[in-house]
Amino acid sequence: FxxxxxxxxxxxxxxxxxxxxxxxxxxxxxCATYTVVNDAWRSTENTDQTILHCDRNIVWSGWYRFYLGQTSARMPEKCVAEDRCGADVPLWITEPHPVQLNEIVTRTVCNAWSGSCCYFTSHTIQIKVCSGYYVYKLQQPTACWLAYCTGTVRYFNDRSGGLDHYVWINWEKNPGKDLKMSKRII
Known part of the structure; x- marks a missing residue:
């Protein structure tokens, strides 16, 4: 386009x-001119520290779309425990993703290390919501052994009204309690 x-x-x-x-x-x-980043090691579920990755060594230029395998992925919106995502220091965004189609927002990227969710200097990136996925204008992190994390997104498509409605569903386990589900309609 x-x-x-x-x-x-x-x-x-x-x-x-x-x-x-x-x-x-x-x-x-x-949304039409992005580079695909499909690294299984970026998953928030990855705790393997055999090979550590450093996104500071990458020259980030342009817009990127995350995948985990064949599934579209996105950056987590809450602190990720250290030693995940193929790095010592995982990177996550401090505010929600945009929800309005074609909206571009600036978000702060923080990093988990030494018991803090934002130990090293933070930086900002841009995020655009496309039809069913996000693209990111990433920046070089401030130090090494920091890497952008990703998680998978579950979308449910309801075409009953002629429009696509996407629901982000997040399951959280509360200690000593049942699973809690939160959802956000996009």
């Missing part, structure tokens, strides 16, 4: 971004 050519990022319509492809700067939709 190309809306117009531009020389600066001020000219792009809402929901698009100035992106350089093949040396040409254009207003493009990040």
């Amino acid at each position: 190309i809306s117009t050519s531009c020389t600066g990022c001020q000219c792009c319509a809402s929901g698009t971004e100035c992106i350089t492809t093949s040396g040409v700067v254009q207003c493009l939709d990040p």
Whole structure:
């Protein structure tokens, strides 16, 4: 999706971004021009510390969509325990993902280490909600052995009203209590 050519990022319509492809700067939709990141080791369930990863060594440029296998994934919105996601220090976002289609938001990325959910200097990234998934404009972390975490998303599609409704369902185990379910309609 190309809306117009531009020389600066001020000219792009809402929901698009100035992106350089093949040396040409254009207003493009990040939902259609992203790079796939499909690393099983990024899972919040991964506690294997045999090989540690460092996202500071990656030159992050443009927009990215996370997958875990064949399933779309997203960054966690709550603190992830240290020594997960293939790194000593997992990265997570401190605020919820955007909910309005094509909305782009800036979110703070924190890191879990030494008993703190935001031990090292935090940084910001941008997130855009696309139709059924998210794309991220990632930044280089401030130190090594930090890595972006991902978790899978469960979506239920209800076409009864002609519109797609997505529900994010999160199960949490409360010590000494039953499972608690929270949901958010997107």
